[in-house]
Amino acid sequence: MHTRVQGTFEGVDSLQDVPLAAHRYLVGQSVSPEVVISPSPELTSINWKGLKVEFRVANRKDRSSVTMAFAGIAETGTLVMVSSKQSPINHHFLPEFNIAVLKQSKLVDCMENLWPLIGEHPRTINLITGPSKTADIEQTIVYGAHGPRALHVILVRSTC
Template sequence: MDTSIARRNILARIRAAQGREPEPSASEREAAADYLARHPPGPRPDMPADLTARFIEEAQKLSTTIDTVESLSDVPIAAHRYLVEHALPLQAIAWQTLQDLRWSDAGLTVEFRKPKDGDVVGLTGCFCATAETGSLVLLSGPETYASAGLLPETHIAIVPASRIVAGHEEAFALIRSERGELPRAVNFVSGPSRTGDIEQTIVLGAHGPYRVHVIVVLGA
């Protein structure tokens, strides 16, 4: 269900209560941009020149498994290899943006739809990824449904190396520069879902996927 209209209506009512127009004016947007420009981020850890290596290192600390391939055409075979190694089904649901990859040639049955009960594997791309925390940044949309990376117990994400940025600050700056405004949902995925609520023992898959596997595309 797309809640974008409902969100706009709620924000419009809030703005009306403040005596403002339903939508921000150009001057308001310029003022917000000026505020951001005049308030630089605070101290941050130094990032290495090789953001891909740092992303892989940090992601593995979060129990994310990693594979690397040279091109997008290699992704279906890499996904098949991972599923076979872990005795997982060779069926998956995926973002519609991944339809051009030759999944069937690699022995996979992929449906481009939102997940339902019983779907074990979800395939997604990403908007970008952050080297500082090893996180995936997923933006929701009609073809990039958030549920694909949240409901199936196994999440396989494709990360082009060119889309790995230093940190969260760069990720949000990239969203503003390329999208203009935030989508309905922005999800930062940092490894498999986990909880330590019971006896301080970490349990994976508590509120989402048991497994997060990332295929880094070095030539993309």
């Protein structure tokens, strides 16, 4: 479903494989391998060898971000992002390229099964389905309106 909504996707075996996959993706997009990363424990614990990384809030100069998805919804290919001190909101919207890491164990089949996993609501819950787009010029779709031009999901198969 995620590829149907014009996102790209790849699977890796463990969190340790994420940096290599991210590097390969950015080089493939002709973007320099510099990323701003959400300071979640999963992402800060990885060795980001080969990439220039910073753990802070994204600003408008950042071209690429790596984020950690709270969950994924299989029915619609949707990423679920829950804001917190480990997950800044702007990482999903400001950079041109957004790489989202999603653990396979965090997949739910539909939205109805997602809500019980989220306790008290944070400032934002972002349900993101594909890259930003607009059809405001003669009803023809153009990607990269205000949010990311491209959204790449790295699915981590291992449970740990």
